[in-house]
Amino acid sequence: MAILVTGGTGYIGSHTVVLLLEKGYDVVIVDNYVNSKPEVLNRIYKITGKKPRFYEIDVCNEAKMRDLFKKEKITDIIHFAGLKSVAESVLKPQLYIDNNIGSSKVLLKLMDEFKVHNIVFSSSATVYGVPDHVPLKEDDKVGGCTNPYGQTKLDIEYLLKEYAKEHKDANIAILRYFNPIGAHESGLIGEDPQGIPNNLMPYITQVAVGKRPYLNVFGNDYKTHDGTGVRDYIHVVDLANGHLAALKKLESKPGLVIYNLGTGKGTSVLDLVKAFEKANNLTIKYEIKERRPGDVDENYADASKAFREMGWKANLDIVDACRDSWRWQKNNPKGYDKD
Ligand code: WQD
Numbered sequence: 001m002a003i004l005v006t007g008g009t010g011y012i013g014s015h016t017v018v019l020l021l022e023k024g025y026d027v028v029i030v031d032n033y034v035n036s037k038p039e040v041l042n043r044i045y046k047i048t049g050k051k052p053r054f055y056e057i058d059v060c061n062e063a064k065m066r067d068l069f070k071k072e073k074i075t076d077i078i079h080f081a082g083l084k085s086v087a088e089s090v091l092k093p094q095l096y097i098d099n100n101i102g103s104s105k106v107l108l109k110l111m112d113e114f115k116v117h118n119i120v121f122s123s124s125a126t127v128y129g130v131p132d133h134v135p136l137k138e139d140d141k142v143g144g145c146t147n148p149y150g151q152t153k154l155d156i157e158y159l160l161k162e163y164a165k166e167h168k169d170a171n172i173a174i175l176r177y178f179n180p181i182g183a184h185e186s187g188l189i190g191e192d193p194q195g196i197p198n199n200l201m202p203y204i205t206q207v208a209v210g211k212r213p214y215l216n217v218f219g220n221d222y223k224t225h226d227g228t229g230v231r232d233y234i235h236v237v238d239l240a241n242g243h244l245a246a247l248k249k250l251e252s253k254p255g256l257v258i259y260n261l262g263t264g265k266g267t268s269v270l271d272l273v274k275a276f277e278k279a280n281n282l283t284i285k286y287e288i289k290e291r292r293p294g295d296v297d298e299n300y301a302d303a304s305k306a307f308r309e310m311g312w313k314a315n316l317d318i319v320d321a322c323r324d325s326w327r328w329q330k331n332n333p334k335g336y337d338k339d
Helices: 011-022 039-048 062-071 086-091 093-113 148-166 200-208 236-250 269-280 304-310 318-331
Strands: 002-006 026-031 053-056 074-079 118-124 171-177 179-181 215-218 233-235 256-261 286-289
Touching: 002 011, 011 026, 011 039, 011 236, 026 062, 062 093, 074 093, 074 236, 086 093, 086 148, 093 118, 093 148, 118 148, 118 236, 148 171, 148 256, 171 236, 179 200, 179 236, 179 318, 200 215, 200 269, 200 318, 215 269, 233 236, 233 318, 236 256, 236 304, 256 304, 269 318
Parallel strands: 002 026, 002 074, 026 053, 074 118, 118 171, 171 256, 179 233, 215 286
Antiparallel strands: none
16 A cells, blocks of 8 residues: 655655655655655655655666566555756756656556556646746646746646546546745755756755855846746645645545645745845845746746645745755755765
């Protein structure tokens, strides 16, 4: 009766594994460490006192994944494993197609073979492309993705919809994340980007810890209240709870369901910088630079469907996330790398 968590040593995966273990679920992790470190397993143990069974496998490796399905009695899958850098996907689109779509196709094949009926898929708000209005609802137009990463998420959503048509006993939750930030309150797990962070919050925390001289604010001429980009920043622990809620929803055999996981509030770059400074009583130096290609003015969720149908909503706010992100970075100036 195990929950298979692919990418379970990653940022959102590890926070979800901690929660599942605390709730008494039997968790099996599969990860190839392409964007995470073995140290995460030690931290999960430190927080929960439990050691989930772990397989170091590339989910694209069908033969090895089949062996795992033979060994473990998998009842549900949470599929986090995937490359997720927008910038890298523009440079290496085929790698993203092969990896993100390839791994999902392997999982669907094995789900069919081993009669695993339930899967929760980690999708993204990027599937909405350039929004012509906000807040975004699940039945809003999708497509027109501004990068190959977002397109792979949309393509996988399509694969899941086709799989659901052919498998009437399949229960599939597609979760569209907005902008995950924050860290577990212990400060033991958090976001550990490799190289220069693409995303805003890890860049801010690296400025705060002295690893970067200042933050580049990509554009201040957007059509927003202060000219900087507006996003829906959701605490990663709220996101983890959204996956727990989705697992429970699948027990009611809903077929295929889609939910936005966001706070429903828009926060600008400068809003986040000011909140971070206030929450942690420090100063973040920044310089206004040119817009980043592919960025949109604003993007935030209407998350009311997740509340209506799963009873889930975000409870933590950006102040909690700023405090938790800083505790993680302050305690781990080099992320999971040994000091
Ligand atoms: C947020 C805002 C930037 C960095 C992407 C993916 C999404 C998800 C989250 C994977 C924008 C500005 C950023 C910096 C800045 N990824 N910014 N300086 O682009 O909204 O979303 O990451 O799951 O699917 O699409 O997030 O954090 O990169 O940018 O000014 O150094 O911060 O212009 O307005 P984004 P982001």
